[in-house]
Amino acid sequence: MESSNRKIVYSAAQPSGNLTIGNYAGAVGNWVRMQKEYDCFYAIADLHAITVRQEPSELRRRTLELAALYVACGIDPEHCALYVQSNVSAHAELAWVLNTLTYVGEMERMTQFKDKSQKHADNINMGLMDYPVLMAADILLYQADYVPVGVDQKQHVEITRDIANRFNNRYGETFRVPEPLILKSGAKIMSLQDPARKMSKSDENPNASVYLSDDRDTVIRKFKRAVTDSESCVRASADKPGITNLLTIYSVFKGCSVAEAEKEFSGVGYGDFKSAVGETVADALAPVQAEQKRLLADKGYLGGILSSGAERAFKAARKTLSKVYCKVGFYRGE
Ligand code: ATP
Ligand code: LTN
Numbered sequence: 001m002e003s004s005n006r007k008i009v010y011s012a013a014q015p016s017g018n019l020t021i022g023n024y025a026g027a028v029g030n031w032v033r034m035q036k037e038y039d040c041f042y043a044i045a046d047l048h049a050i051t052v053r054q055e056p057s058e059l060r061r062r063t064l065e066l067a068a069l070y071v072a073c074g075i076d077p078e079h080c081a082l083y084v085q086s087n088v089s090a091h092a093e094l095a096w097v098l099n100t101l102t103y104v105g106e107m108e109r110m111t112q113f114k115d116k117s118q119k120h121a122d123n124i125n126m127g128l129m130d131y132p133v134l135m136a137a138d139i140l141l142y143q144a145d146y147v148p149v150g151v152d153q154k155q156h157v158e159i160t161r162d163i164a165n166r167f168n169n170r171y172g173e174t175f176r177v178p179e180p181l182i183l184k185s186g187a188k189i190m191s192l193q194d195p196a197r198k199m200s201k202s203d204e205n206p207n208a209s210v211y212l213s214d215d216r217d218t219v220i221r222k223f224k225r226a227v228t229d230s231e232s233c234v235r236a237s238a239d240k241p242g243i244t245n246l247l248t249i250y251s252v253f254k255g256c257s258v259a260e261a262e263k264e265f266s267g268v269g270y271g272d273f274k275s276a277v278g279e280t281v282a283d284a285l286a287p288v289q290a291e292q293k294r295l296l297a298d299k300g301y302l303g304g305i306l307s308s309g310a311e312r313a314f315k316a317a318r319k320t321l322s323k324v325y326c327k328v329g330f331y332r333g334e
Contacts, residue, residue, distance in 0.1 A: 009034050010144035010178070012043035012085060012135075015062040016054070018211045019069060021281060022189035022199035025252045030148055032074040040080035041142050041313055042070065047085045047092065047134060051127040052120055064296065067306055069212060072291035081316075083309030085138065090317035094137035095130070097324055101166045102133050102159075111155055136160040141317040143176040154180050171327040175320075187248045192226040195241035213289065216282040223278030224271075234265040234273050243270075250277045253284040 011031060019028070034040055044063050063084055075082055085091055107113060107129045117124045127134075135156045139147055140163075147157050157180035164175040191197045193208040203209050210222050228242040236244040236258050250261045265273050295302050326332060 004039065006037070006039045007145040008142055008176075009038040009040045009146045009148065009181075010043075010139050010142045011040075011148050012045040012048070012138055013066065014045045014049045015059065015066045016049050016052070017201040018213050019066075020189070020199050020201050020209045020211055021249065021253075021285075022209070023201065024073065024212060025187050025189050025249075026150065027148075028070065028073045028075075029252075031070070034148065035076060035079045038146070041144070041316070042075060042080055042082050043085045043138065043313070044083070045085045045138070048131060051125065051131050052116065053123060064299075064302060065292070068292045068295040068302055069288070071295055071302075071305065072288045077305040077309060081309040081312040082305060083313045084306055087306070087310035088313045088317055090141055090314065090321045091134065091137050094141055094317075094321055094324060095134045097328060098133050098136055098140075098163050098167070099130065101163055101170070102136075104129075106159065106162075107132065110159070112152065132156045132159050133163070136163045139178050140164055140175045141320045142313075143316075143320060144178045145176060146181045147178050148181040151182055154182060167324075174323055174327055187252050189249060189252075190241065190245040192222055192245075195227060195245045210281060212285060214285070216286065219282040219285065220275065220278035223274045223281070226274060228270055228274075232270055234268055234270070235262055243273075246274065246277050250280055253281050 013027070031040070031042060044066050046059060046063055049059060067082065067084070070082060071077065110132055113129055113131065116128055120128070132155075135153075136159065139157070139160050147160075149157060157178065161177050161179075164177045168174055168177075189199045191199050191203060191205075191208040192210065193205050197208075199209050201209060201211070207222050207225055210219055214222070223246070226242060226246060228246070229240050231240065234243060234247070236247045238244075244258075247258050247261045247265075250256075251258045254261065256264075265276070268276075322332075
């Protein structure tokens, strides 16, 4: 990733839970596409993950698994900095400074904080409340222009903009004010059991979501059980959400349009159609899973990718952090 005047993209994902084909279609695929056009920093947000309780050995395992999965999905460590958030101490350091420009009331109003406080009522810790400030630190450290996120994270990017403007107004121009990039291009994949709801990695019904780690038989079985309708015509329309979802999934994994998929399956029965979708997804996942497995077996190689990613990230982050420390009046030696 040679330094250039290309725009900077920053994003991160928490190593909590297995990714679904929905995450793939809506997020990872976009990260891969963006690395060609922008200077990208992609982090595994382990500091964010511990705002809810984590089993330490699981957290470590998931961090590596997620890193391997990203590389297997096409994140090219030559083109972007892929690293683990806690490996770059500047994130926690900048978050502390930004805390002093953020109001308790603002954090209490954040939707995710309210949701997670309800879900984890026995553990409403300061980190959970401070989550958006750490996220602001992530983004601002790299002077990011764009932050690709799902709609649920838009509010956090907006507060990041407010905090950046506040700092710039108080101490002089320091941070680039980032823009959220709400990704619509990636298809929205719905639950296989209730096509009115989004497919989600935390769904309690294991048949509702297809995980990138599911083996071939599991993938095919889940598609066979997918909820459809009582007609028998493979066609996308608002009154056929189940079939429409399967057509969308097929088009994402086959690399064709929904219209082309409809044509291909015109006159085909639901059973055969579901099998074809299952086979296609399983075929597409097989090489990703094989590559992830290969990477996880070679911890030295994966470790090398993450440490050189952290080094690149550290260089960029240190520049911003020094500027910040200087502006706020910290003694830096004579
Ligand atoms: P959780 O169940 O923990 O809420 P999730 O599966 O809904 O997780 P997130 O971690 O909230 O996923 O989202 C990660 C990224 O994946 C976001 O950019 C989000 O927009 C995208 N994404 C999640 N689910 C889908 C989906 N079903 N279709 C398309 N994109 C999705
Ligand atoms: N909160 C995000 C993950 C995340 C992030 C970020 C996203 C942490 N830091 C900085 C974009 C930019 C999530 O849970 N999806």
